[in-house]
Amino acid sequence: MGRPTLNSVAEAAAVSRQTVSNVINSPEVVSPETRERVQAAIERLGYRPNTAARQMRTTRSQIIGLCIPPSGNGVSGVVLDQFLHSLTATAERYDHRIMLFTAADDEAETRAYADLIASVGIDGFVLTNTHHDDLRTRWLLERELPFVTFGRPWGAEDTHPWVDVDGAAGTRLATDHLLRQGHRRIAFVGWPEGSGSGDDRRAGWAAGLAAAGLGEGPQAAVYDGVEGGRSAAVRLLDASGPAGRDRSASLPGGGPAESSHTGAPTAFVCASDSLALGVTAELRDRGIRPGADAAVIGFDDTPTASVLGLSSVAQPIADVAAECVRQLRAILRGEAPAGPATTLFTPHLVLRST
Amino acid sequence: MGRPTLNSVAEAAAVSRQTVSNVINSPEVVSPETRERVQAAIERLGYRPNTAARQMRTTRSQIIGLCIPPSGNGVSGVVLDQFLHSLTATAERYDHRIMLFTAADDEAETRAYADLIASVGIDGFVLTNTHHDDLRTRWLLERELPFVTFGRPWGAEDTHPWVDVDGAAGTRLATDHLLRQGHRRIAFVGWPEGSGSGDDRRAGWAAGLAAAGLGEGPQAAVYDGVEGGRSAAVRLLDASGPAGRDRSASLPGGGPAESSHTGAPTAFVCASDSLALGVTAELRDRGIRPGADAAVIGFDDTPTASVLGLSSVAQPIADVAAECVRQLRAILRGEAPAGPATTLFTPHLVLRST
DNA sequence: GACCACGATTGGATCGATCAAACGAAAGAA
DNA sequence: TTCTTTCGTTTGATCGATCCAATCGTGGTC
Numbered sequence: 197m198g199r200p201t202l203n204s205v206a207e208a209a210a211v212s213r214q215t216v217s218n219v220i221n222s223p224e225v226v227s228p229e230t231r232e233r234v235q236a237a238i239e240r241l242g243y244r245p246n247t248a249a250r251q252m253r254t255t256r257s258q259i260i261g262l263c264i265p266p267s268g269n270g271v272s273g274v275v276l277d278q279f280l281h282s283l284t285a286t287a288e289r290y291d292h293r294i295m296l297f298t299a300a301d302d303e304a305e306t307r308a309y310a311d312l313i314a315s316v317g318i319d320g321f322v323l324t325n326t327h328h329d330d331l332r333t334r335w336l337l338e339r340e341l342p343f344v345t346f347g348r349p350w351g352a353e354d355t356h357p358w359v360d361v362d363g364a365a366g367t368r369l370a371t372d373h374l375l376r377q378g379h380r381r382i383a384f385v386g387w388p389e390g391s392g393s394g395d396d397r398r399a400g401w402a403a404g405l406a407a408a409g410l411g412e413g414p415q416a417a418v419y420d421g422v423e424g425g426r427s428a429a430v431r432l433l434d435a436s437g438p439a440g441r442d443r444s445a446s447l448p449g450g451g452p453a454e455s456s457h458t459g460a461p462t463a464f465v466c467a468s469d470s471l472a473l474g475v476t477a478e479l480r481d482r483g484i485r486p487g488a489d490a491a492v493i494g495f496d497d498t499p500t501a502s503v504l505g506l507s508s509v510a511q512p513i514a515d516v517a518a519e520c521v522r523q524l525r526a527i528l529r530g531e532a533p534a535g536p537a538t539t540l541f542t543p544h545l546v547l548r549s550t
Numbered sequence: 551m552g553r554p555t556l557n558s559v560a561e562a563a564a565v566s567r568q569t570v571s572n573v574i575n576s577p578e579v580v581s582p583e584t585r586e587r588v589q590a591a592i593e594r595l596g597y598r599p600n601t602a603a604r605q606m607r608t609t610r611s612q613i614i615g616l617c618i619p620p621s622g623n624g625v626s627g628v629v630l631d632q633f634l635h636s637l638t639a640t641a642e643r644y645d646h647r648i649m650l651f652t653a654a655d656d657e658a659e660t661r662a663y664a665d666l667i668a669s670v671g672i673d674g675f676v677l678t679n680t681h682h683d684d685l686r687t688r689w690l691l692e693r694e695l696p697f698v699t700f701g702r703p704w705g706a707e708d709t710h711p712w713v714d715v716d717g718a719a720g721t722r723l724a725t726d727h728l729l730r731q732g733h734r735r736i737a738f739v740g741w742p743e744g745s746g747s748g749d750d751r752r753a754g755w756a757a758g759l760a761a762a763g764l765g766e767g768p769q770a771a772v773y774d775g776v777e778g779g780r781s782a783a784v785r786l787l788d789a790s791g792p793a794g795r796d797r798s799a800s801l802p803g804g805g806p807a808e809s810s811h812t813g814a815p816t817a818f819v820c821a822s823d824s825l826a827l828g829v830t831a832e833l834r835d836r837g838i839r840p841g842a843d844a845a846v847i848g849f850d851d852t853p854t855a856s857v858l859g860l861s862s863v864a865q866p867i868a869d870v871a872a873e874c875v876r877q878l879r880a881i882l883r884g885e886a887p888a889g890p891a892t893t894l895f896t897p898h899l900v901l902r903s904t
Numbered sequence: 905g906a907c908c909a910c911g912a913t914t915g916g917a918t919c920g921a922t923c924a925a926a927c928g929a930a931a932g933a934a
Numbered sequence: 935t936t937c938t939t940t941c942g943t944t945t946g947a948t949c950g951a952t953c954c955a956a957t958c959g960t961g962g963t964c
Contacts, residue, residue, distance in 0.1 A: 259649075264631075294650045295650075298639045314596070316602075
C-alpha cells in the first residue's frame with residue numbers, strides 16, 4: 197500500500213528497524229550476510245529513506261540554498277544557467293539538493309536566510325555577486341552559519357571560504373595575446389573604480405602592459421552596457437591622434453613600442469562582453485573593421501559573444517559551481533581546514549574572428 | 551536555547567500546542583483574544599513552523615520540483631533566468647519552494663521524479679520543453695501526480711494542464727507588421743517539421759500571408775543556430791531572381807502583390823533569434839543592409855537580439871512562470887476545474903532598428 | 905565450567921508538527 | 935431544572951527516521 201518505510205523493509209528482511217538504518221548509514225557495523233539480505237529487501241521494495249523524518253532526528257536537511265537574483269542582467273551577468281546546472285548536478289552527487297529563493301536586496305536576503313533555516317532547516321548557502329562591505333556575509337559570519345561565496349570577500353581578505361575566477365589573469369591573457377599579435381596601443385574599457393571584479397580585471401591588463409615595458413595605457417571607465425562601451429570607444433578614439441585607419445600598428449611585429457601613448461588604440465580589452473560589443477559597434481561606424489583593423493576582446497564569453505564571433509575571456513563557471521558545493525560539503529561535514537578554504541580558477545581565452 | 555517550537559510558544563502563551571497550531575492553520579476556530587495572545591508570543595519568540603515536522607503529518611512538503619536542462623542552449627533556448635526568478639518568487643508568495651534537479655534525458659527525469667517524491671516528498675513538478683510523445687508527461691499522468699508544463703502537450707490535446715505562449719500569434723504579429731511596412735515577399739526560416747513550437751510558428755506566418763491574399767510564401771527549414779540561419783538565407787536568396795539589391799519591394803506600399811513569388815524575399819520571419827542572426831549575417835555579406843534593404847525578425851527576444859538591435863517576438867516568460875505556479879497550486883489544493891487548466895499567452899513584438 | 909569481552913542486533917524514546925477525538929463551559933431548547 | 939448543542943480548547947496518538955542503552959549470542963580465558 198503506502199510507500200515502504202524502514203519498518204516495512206525490516207519486516208521483509210526479518211530484522212529490526214535499526215539494522216536497516218545501519219545498512220544505509222553505517223554499513224560497516226552490520227555483518228555481511230545481514231547487510232546483503234537487507235539490501236535485497238530495500239531494492240525489492242524500492243525503499244527510499246524519507247528525508248523529512250531523517251531531518252527531524254539529525255537536524256540536517258541536506259538542502260543548500262541559493263538566492264536567485266532579479267535577472268534582467270542582459271548580456272553581462274554571469275551565465276546563471278550553467279552555474280545552476282553544475283551546482284545542482286554536483287549537489288546531487290553528494291546527496292544534497294538545491295533550493296531557490298529570492299530577495300529584493302541584501303537585507304531582505306539575510307531575512308530569507310533566517311526564515312529558511314528556521315522553517316526548512318537549510319544546511320548552508322551559496323552566495324553570488326559578493327561586493328565590498330557585504331551585509332550578507334557579515335550576517336552569516338556573525339551567526340557562524342555555513343556558506344561559500346562565488347566571489348572573493350572584496351576588502352575583507354579570507355574571512356570566509358570562497359571560490360572565484362582570477363579576473364586579472366583573464367585580462368592578462370587577453371593583453372598578452374594582443375601584444376603577441378603586435379598591438380602596442382592597447383586600451384582598457386572597464387567600470388568605475390570600486391567594484392572588486394572590475395578593478396581586478398583592470399589590474400591584469402595594466403600588469404600585462406607593464407610587463408611589456410609599455411607603461412600605463414589608455415583606459416576609460418563607464419557603466420556596463422553596450423552604450424557605455426560605445427561612449428568609451430568614442431572617448432578613447434578621439435583622445436589621441438586621428439590614427440583610426442592606421443593599420444600599421446595592428447600588423448604583427450608592427451607598431452614601435454615608444455609610440456605606445458600616441459595615436460588611437462588598436463586593441464581593446466574590455467571588462468564585459470556588453471562593453472566589447474559597444475566598442476565594436478563604434479569601430480564599425482568609423483569604418484574601422486574589428487578583427488582586421490583593430491582587435492576587441494570581451495569578458496564572460498556570453499552566448500552573444502559566441503554568436504557574433506567576438507573573442508572573450510571565458511570563466512570556468514561549471515568548475516566554480518562544483519567547487520562551491522565541494523567546499524560547502526566539507527564545512528558541513530566538519531572537515532573544514534584551519535583557515536577558510538579558497539579556490540581561484542584561471543579563465544581562458546576564447547579566440548574568434550573579431 | 552534551541553529554536554522555538556510549537557510547545558515553547560504554547561507555554562509562553564499559556565495555551566496548548568494545538569491552539570497554537572490552530573492560530574497558524576485555521577485562525578477562525580480560535581477566539582480573538584487567544585489568537586492575539588498567541589500571535590504575540592509567536593512574534594516575540596520569532597517562531598517559524600518546522601516544515602519537516604509538518605510534512606511528516608500532512609505528507610505535503612510544499613516543494614515544487616524543476617528539472618534544469620543541461621544548458622549549453624546558446625542564444626536560443628528559453629531565457630531560464632527570468633523563468634526561474636518568476637517561478638521562485640511566485641512560489642514564495644504561496645508558501646511553496648522550488649527545488650532543482652538534473653537529468654540527462656527524459657527517462658532519467660522520470661526516475662528523478664520517483665526518487666524525489668519518495669525521499670523528499672515533492673508535491674508536484676513544473677516541466678519545460680515538452681515535445682511530441684513526451685515520456686515524462688505520460689509517466690506522471692499514469693501515476694496521477696500533480697504537474698504543469700510550460701509548453702503544450704503537442705499531439706495529445708489537453709491531456710494535462712499546461713501554460714504556453716502562442717507562437718503562431720507571435721509570427722503572425724511579425725508577418726502583419728512586415729506587411730504593413732509594404733513587404734510582399736516575406737520568407738519564413740524555421741526548423742524541420744515535427745517540432746511542436748516550430749510548426750506552430752510557421753503556421754502563424756503562413757496564416758498572415760494567406761490573410762493578405764498572398765498565398766504560400768518562400769520558406770526554409772534548417773536546424774537551429776546561426777549557421778543554419780545563414781544557409782537558409784543562402785537558399786532563399788539564390789532560389790529566386792537576383793533581386794537582392796532591389797529595394798522597391800521594401801518601400802511601404804511597394805511591391806505588387808501578384809509578384810509575391812518572384813524575386814528574392816525582402817523580409818524574413820525567423821523561428822529563433824539564432825536563425826535571425828544567421829540571416830542577418832548573410833544579408834550583410836551580400837551588401838543587403840538589414841533594416842534598410844531588408845527586414846529580419848527573430849523570436850525569443852534574447853539579450854543578443856536586444857544588444858544587436860534585432861527586432862524579435864518577445865515571450866512573457868515571467869507571466870508564464872507565475873501561471874505555472876498558480877495552476878499547480880490549484881491542483882495541489884484540489885481546486886482543479888473539470889478539465890485540465892490551460893493558459894495561452896500572447897507574445898508581443900519588440901521592434902528595433904534591424 | 906563459569907566469567908567476561910565484544911560484535912551484532914534489538915527496543916524504547918524522541919524530533920515537532922497535525923489529526924482525531926475528548927473535554928469543559930456557556931448558551932439554547934424542552 | 936435538565937438535557938442538548940455549540941464553541942473553544944486540550945489530550946493522546948502518530949508520521950518515519952535516528953539516538954541511545956540494553957540485550958543476545960559467541961568465543962576466548964582462567
